[in-house]
Amino acid sequence: MTLIIGLAYLLNSANGLASGIISMSRSYRLDAWSSLSMLVINAIANFILIRSMGIVGAAYATLISLVVVNAYRTWFLRRRYGLWPFEPRMLALPLITAGLGWLVPWIPLTGEPIIDLPLRALLVATLFWPMAHVLGLTRDLVEWLREWKIKKGAQALRRRW
Numbered sequence: 001m002t003l004i005i006g007l008a009y010l011l012n013s014a015n016g017l018a019s020g021i022i023s024m025s026r027s028y029r030l031d032a033w034s035s036l037s038m039l040v041i042n043a044i045a046n047f048i049l050i051r052s053m054g055i056v057g058a059a060y061a062t063l064i065s066l067v068v069v070n071a072y073r074t075w076f077l078r079r080r081y082g083l084w085p086f087e088p089r090m091l092a093l094p095l096i097t098a099g100l101g102w103l104v105p106w107i108p109l110t111g112e113p114i115i116d117l118p119l120r121a122l123l124v125a126t127l128f129w130p131m132a133h134v135l136g137l138t139r140d141l142v143e144w145l146r147e148w149k150i151k152k153g154a155q156a157l158r159r160r161w
Contacts, residue, residue, distance in 0.1 A: 004059035008066045018073040041065040
């Protein structure tokens with residue numbers, strides 16, 4: 001259940017700017033209407049899915065409503081303003097994450113959760129960041145670090161003089 005709701009809000013976060021752009025544009029009413037439609041979709045899906053699946057049905061209802069409304073907002077931004085919030089290379093990110101999510105539980109560690117959690121996090125980071133860098137998913141991060149380094153270097157020079 002937690003995984004389903006986590007996935008729903010991960011997708012919502014990935015598309016979070018769509019709502020902000022719409023609410024600050026001339027189409028600001030659409031944001032209110034799409035939020036209201038999300039409420040209606042969630043209520044109907046809850047009514048149907050909770051009866052058959054219980055609390056897991058509520059999680060699926062949340063996932064369904066968030067996916068439908070965010071897909072509509074993305075389509076609207078593309079159609080109305082020509083904006084597309086994703087680059088094709090970003091599709092590799094969920095694939096890498098899913099692959100690591102599948103792989104990590106199979107790796108035997110110490111058996112102590114207090115030790116295994118940091119070890120698994122370190123393992124995931126060690127595997128994820130090189131793959132992300134090779135696929136070009138870290139361009140923005142590398143550029144930001146480069147600018148930060150230049151800024152810090154300039155500040156150090158100013159302190160010397």
